[in-house]
Amino acid sequence: MTLHTNPLASSQNGRILVPPTVHPLENLLQLDARGLLDSMRDSQRSDFLHMVAEIEAPASALHRMFAGLRDRAPAGNPLHDIPLFRPGALAELFLDLHDHVMSHPVWLHPFFVRVFEGRATLDQLRDFSIHYFNQIKNTRQCVAAAIGRFHGLMGLPYGPLNERISEITQISLAQLVADEYGVGVHEVEDYPQLGHLLFARTHIAMYRQFFEGLGVSAEAQDAPMLPGVADNVLTQRLLAGDKAFTPLEALASVGLGMEWGVPEFFSLLLGGFIRADLREKMALTPHHLEVFIAHVRYDVLHAISVMLVTSLHMRGADDVVAVKGACNTLMAGRYGMMTELYEKVFGEPCPALADIGLDRRHRLRDRRIEAALRKARQETPPEAVIGGAAWRASEKTPFSFL
Numbered sequence: 001m002t003l004h005t006n007p008l009a010s011s012q013n014g015r016i017l018v019p020p021t022v023h024p025l026e027n028l029l030q031l032d033a034r035g036l037l038d039s040m041r042d043s044q045r046s047d048f049l050h051m052v053a054e055i056e057a058p059a060s061a062l063h064r065m066f067a068g069l070r071d072r073a074p075a076g077n078p079l080h081d082i083p084l085f086r087p088g089a090l091a092e093l094f095l096d097l098h099d100h101v102m103s104h105p106v107w108l109h110p111f112f113v114r115v116f117e118g119r120a121t122l123d124q125l126r127d128f129s130i131h132y133f134n135q136i137k138n139t140r141q142c143v144a145a146a147i148g149r150f151h152g153l154m155g156l157p158y159g160p161l162n163e164r165i166s167e168i169t170q171i172s173l174a175q176l177v178a179d180e181y182g183v184g185v186h187e188v189e190d191y192p193q194l195g196h197l198l199f200a201r202t203h204i205a206m207y208r209q210f211f212e213g214l215g216v217s218a219e220a221q222d223a224p225m226l227p228g229v230a231d232n233v234l235t236q237r238l239l240a241g242d243k244a245f246t247p248l249e250a251l252a253s254v255g256l257g258m259e260w261g262v263p264e265f266f267s268l269l270l271g272g273f274i275r276a277d278l279r280e281k282m283a284l285t286p287h288h289l290e291v292f293i294a295h296v297r298y299d300v301l302h303a304i305s306v307m308l309v310t311s312l313h314m315r316g317a318d319d320v321v322a323v324k325g326a327c328n329t330l331m332a333g334r335y336g337m338m339t340e341l342y343e344k345v346f347g348e349p350c351p352a353l354a355d356i357g358l359d360r361r362h363r364l365r366d367r368r369i370e371a372a373l374r375k376a377r378q379e380t381p382p383e384a385v386i387g388g389a390a391w392r393a394s395e396k397t398p399f400s401f402l
Helices: 033-056 061-072 089-102 110-116 122-147 159-181 194-198 203-214 227-241 247-259 262-280 290-311 317-346 368-378 388-393
Strands: 010-012 015-017
Touching: 033 061, 033 089, 033 110, 033 262, 033 290, 061 159, 089 247, 089 290, 089 317, 110 262, 110 317, 122 159, 122 203, 122 227, 122 247, 122 262, 122 317, 159 203, 159 247, 159 290, 203 290, 227 247, 227 317, 227 368, 247 290, 247 317, 262 290, 368 388
Parallel strands: none
Antiparallel strands: 010 015
């Protein structure tokens, strides 16, 4: 059986069960949104702690690789002080940052919850799919921009090991980009021809399979951005590539901020699409929903990878604050995007992030992103955004400050 013919769900004793080829939780549709979030958080914690144990095991390849770096660092080199080389510190850092990110209200945004509960019509799902596509198209470019922040001339403090630490970081981020663009790893002997490279199955191509399942015509698939989507795209690009933000902030934004929540909220969307298929008899298959299934399955590994390389650049409390701030900025942009999508798709008001009593720990400590976003709006052609002239003139941003 293939993705083209596999069922999305089956009925057993009155319960709708999801097969493991679609989602790791067969009881996905029996959970509420909070229960799903808790389950995904627990799973990520378990996966990361397992990886920490592997790194600390002397016989593991990961342990030998990082121990080899440490042994090359002379006494007094700050590489000796990173969490990776202090017993228990890496797990403690992960649990702190993971709790910070996954406690943000964006992962239970009213849009995700409403879709998951099946309270969206087919036309509303089509409208969402078109406008969210603009986000899908741009995320991978932000990761590519972040890779360029790590190079042989950057100001790392590890002396002769600077180049190697930078390279390990690049490799982790490059794998994210390779996954997005559908470009695999090849040996010299079987390196593909040009046509094979250019016809790689990107996540954009997989998203168009989703359009096929929903019956969205090719002409309707590419539309100008909603202002909230444009703000989120620009926020991601600014954090990743603008010199107003440090390489560590860039890394945190495209890694921890982007990757950790994706399996959870894509699970909410996936559950909603399955409910809609059962209700509307759309004959969706895993092939149509492959982009969501793949993100749930593989972004956990990505999240672990980027956390590990992020720890190589963290040496003290100030770095923890910077990482949390970058994640807050990214999550605020996503919350603003989903709020506007809610209002556009459902035709109802939805409170902004600043109106929901956001916890202080998730508010921004400085206004660098506010100034950078307003400048970036002015540099964006107004025709690329719905209501572009008004959007460029607006002083409103999606962020909540201390």
